[in-house]
Amino acid sequence: MSDNLGPYQDDFYNALMDAHAGLSEEASHALNARLVLMLSNRIGDIETLKDILEKAREYNDE
Amino acid sequence: MAGYKYEPFDYVKPPELSGAAPGRYPVAIIGAGPIGLALAIDLAQRGIKSVVLDDNNVVSVGSRAICWAKRTLEIFNRLGVGERMLEKGVTWKIGRNFHGDQEIYSFDLLPEDGHKYPAFINLQQYYVEQYLVERARDFPDLIDLRFKNKVTGHVDHGDHVTLAVETPDGTYEMAAEYYLACDGAGSATRERMGLDFTGQTFQEQFLIADIEMEDSPFGENAVPERWFWFDPPFHEGKSALLHAQPDNIYRIDLQLDVDADGKAESAPEKVMPRIKAIVGDKPFRLDWVSVYKFRCIKLDRFVHNRVIFVGDSAHVVSPFGARGGNGGIQDVDNIGWKLAAVLQGGAPAELIETYHEERSHGSAENILNSSRATNFMTPKTPVEALFRAEVLKLAHDQPFARRLVNSGRLSQPCSLAGMRLQSPGVAPLEPGQPLLDAPLDGADGPTWLIDVVPPQFCLIGFGEVDLPEVPGVARIGINTIRDYPCFSSRDGFATKRYGQDGVYLIRPDGHVCAVFSEPDRHDVERACARAQGKMMEQAV
Ligand SMILES: Cc1cc2nc3c(=O)[nH]c(=O)nc-3n(C[C@H](O)[C@H](O)[C@H](O)COP(=O)(O)OP(=O)(O)OC[C@H]3O[C@@H](n4cnc5c(N)ncnc54)[C@H](O)[C@@H]3O)c2cc1C
Numbered sequence: 001m002s003d004n005l006g007p008y009q010d011d012f013y014n015a016l017m018d019a020h021a022g023l024s025e026e027a028s029h030a031l032n033a034r035l036v037l038m039l040s041n042r043i044g045d046i047e048t049l050k051d052i053l054e055k056a057r058e059y060n061d062e
Numbered sequence: 063m064a065g066y067k068y069e070p071f072d073y074v075k076p077p078e079l080s081g082a083a084p085g086r087y088p089v090a091i092i093g094a095g096p097i098g099l100a101l102a103i104d105l106a107q108r109g110i111k112s113v114v115l116d117d118n119n120v121v122s123v124g125s126r127a128i129c130w131a132k133r134t135l136e137i138f139n140r141l142g143v144g145e146r147m148l149e150k151g152v153t154w155k156i157g158r159n160f161h162g163d164q165e166i167y168s169f170d171l172l173p174e175d176g177h178k179y180p181a182f183i184n185l186q187q188y189y190v191e192q193y194l195v196e197r198a199r200d201f202p203d204l205i206d207l208r209f210k211n212k213v214t215g216h217v218d219h220g221d222h223v224t225l226a227v228e229t230p231d232g233t234y235e236m237a238a239e240y241y242l243a244c245d246g247a248g249s250a251t252r253e254r255m256g257l258d259f260t261g262q263t264f265q266e267q268f269l270i271a272d273i274e275m276e277d278s279p280f281g282e283n284a285v286p287e288r289w290f291w292f293d294p295p296f297h298e299g300k301s302a303l304l305h306a307q308p309d310n311i312y313r314i315d316l317q318l319d320v321d322a323d324g325k326a327e328s329a330p331e332k333v334m335p336r337i338k339a340i341v342g343d344k345p346f347r348l349d350w351v352s353v354y355k356f357r358c359i360k361l362d363r364f365v366h367n368r369v370i371f372v373g374d375s376a377h378v379v380s381p382f383g384a385r386g387g388n389g390g391i392q393d394v395d396n397i398g399w400k401l402a403a404v405l406q407g408g409a410p411a412e413l414i415e416t417y418h419e420e421r422s423h424g425s426a427e428n429i430l431n432s433s434r435a436t437n438f439m440t441p442k443t444p445v446e447a448l449f450r451a452e453v454l455k456l457a458h459d460q461p462f463a464r465r466l467v468n469s470g471r472l473s474q475p476c477s478l479a480g481m482r483l484q485s486p487g488v489a490p491l492e493p494g495q496p497l498l499d500a501p502l503d504g505a506d507g508p509t510w511l512i513d514v515v516p517p518q519f520c521l522i523g524f525g526e527v528d529l530p531e532v533p534g535v536a537r538i539g540i541n542t543i544r545d546y547p548c549f550s551s552r553d554g555f556a557t558k559r560y561g562q563d564g565v566y567l568i569r570p571d572g573h574v575c576a577v578f579s580e581p582d583r584h585d586v587e588r589a590c591a592r593a594q595g596k597m598m599e600q601a602v
Binding site: 001002003004006009010012013014016017020023025028049060 | 241433434437438443444445446449452453455456460461462465466468
């Protein structure tokens with residue numbers, strides 16, 4: 001997977017944490033779900049999306 | 063070995079208590095920590111007299127700063143103590159991050175050669191202060207060091223400040239043109255003035271232990287590095303940090319529970335098993351143990367008329383990133399020449415205000431980085447913990463996730479690009495950046511750029527360019543022969559960093575303030591005037 005977040009990785013990570021600030025766990029889950037959907041729409045390409053889904057899932061099976 | 067020997071400094075009865083009239087000095091420096099001492103030396107080297115008042119009479123006791131960054135060492139080099147610190151300190155540049163019992167990645171803080179100083183040395187704060195006190199003694203006519211002189215009050219009269227001082231022989235008054243508050247994180251000056259000093263306090267506590275051991279916990283033949291663990295097997299669910307120091311001393315930081323009992327945690331019977339879990343059965347001695355809570359805070363304004371805050375009195379950060387003392391030394395670098403220029407009559411008092419602008423900006427950068435690192439180490443909610451756990455999991459084999467792992471973004475020199483003393487311009491090293499060191503060859507043999515650039519305004523010309531003669535501005539040529547000092551770029555480092563041709567104007571603190579291709583005298587004078595705050599209204 002290519003490395004695209006530098007040099008603003010810390011800005012990104014903190015913006016993500018800020019987006020969750022003050023939410024209940026349930027609300028955070030909902031936010032995460034919306035984020036996945038919106039980021040997927042942004043990526044668009046179905047092959048890329050399937051690849052990412054598969055790759056991310058692999059870490060659950062360890 | 064019994065650890066560092068603290069030698070108390072002598073208290074000398076001040077002249078004011080031996081019948082002299084209340085002294086009036088150009089500069090009073092309150093606090094002889096690393097910042098106050100470095101400032102006194104910087105000013106003395108510029109011919110400015112100061113009185114340094116400290117309520118104590120020993121160097122810093124216990125576990126405090128150890129990591130000193132390259133830029134700090136270059137400033138210490140200018141102050142005449144850099145080489146001594148380098149020699150005594152432990153040099154390192156690799157940071158290694160672990161998750162559980164596996165290494166996830168390492169970073170190299172100085173991946174290129176051609177610098178006199180390394181990315182970092184580790185040296186206990188007590189050595190740094192000792193060396194600075196000894197260096198200050200080289201200026202008996204310019205630095206008046208007064209230990210056991212506690213400042214208990216001050217009044218700003220507009221064009222000078224009066225101070226009340228308490229000593230073992232009683233109290234006295236003195237006056238100074240400028241009052242430099244270098245009195246540390248608990249600054250009584252700040253409290254007296256009722257200045258707001260609030261910010262983020264982290265609830266987590268950290269156990270900081272310095273241990274002395276013969277065998278290196280980094281392993282046999284290992285070079286010293288910075289090792290950081292997330293969730294290590296020896297300290298589950300928390301973080302840990304390991305550093306090497308001189309004299310076979312090692313620093314271990316262990317994150318504790320939010321509600322841990324600090325006092326109980328620092329008891330040897332509690333600490334010993336924690337350390338043994340890390341270093342194994344090798345023998346060691348506890349040198350110092352303390353439990354800290356960290357804060358990230360700064361003052362809104364560093365300059366209040368004749369009272370100027372420098373170092374921890376102006377800003378405090380959590381130590382992950384080593385930005386406290388290193389940030390303070392950059393403050394010293396910034397205020398020293400400005401104060402000297404104003405006191406010697408060459409520059410308007412407004413120049414002092416730019417110390418606030420430039421260093422408040424630097425300090426905000428340090429706070430941002432330090433608080434982000436501390437936040438990453440101490441997730442506040444289940445969702446933060448979840449994201450962090452997944453980042454760490456991915457970081458084992460995903461380079462993009464390694465970037466997100468934050469065990470501290472280590473102190474970097476601050477860029478002053480775009481601020482009003484700098485004339486805009488384009489060059490390989492842009493205006494606002496501090497000098498980048500490079501190896502040179504000169505008439506007397508090999509040397510370094512940072513050793514040949516004097517602490518005043520200086521033009522450096524690369525290639526066959528004529529540098530105009532301007533009063534008060536030094537000149538250095540690289541890869542040319544002229545009637546001013548010239549050097550050649552050794553192994554191409556200098557030309558790679560600065561370009562084959564072009565001219566740089568360097569401020570007395572070693573920051574680039576203007577760049578030119580073929581400047582005449584007028585161009586240089588204009589840029590110097592701007593850098594000395596003489597063209598504030600025009601500079602946008
Ligand atoms: C655990 C820990 C680890 C750290 N690690 C690092 C690191 O690796 N790298 C780094 O760069 N920084 C580090 N720091 C930060 C560093 O220690 C401070 O930034 C540094 O000491 C600030 O120096 P200072 O001179 O401003 O203040 P101080 O060192 O606090 O000195 C202030 C001085 O003022 C004196 N004083 C106070 N009040 C008065 C008064 N009324 N009259 C006269 N004198 C007075 C005090 O006695 C003291 O000598 C660390 C800090 C901690 C706590």
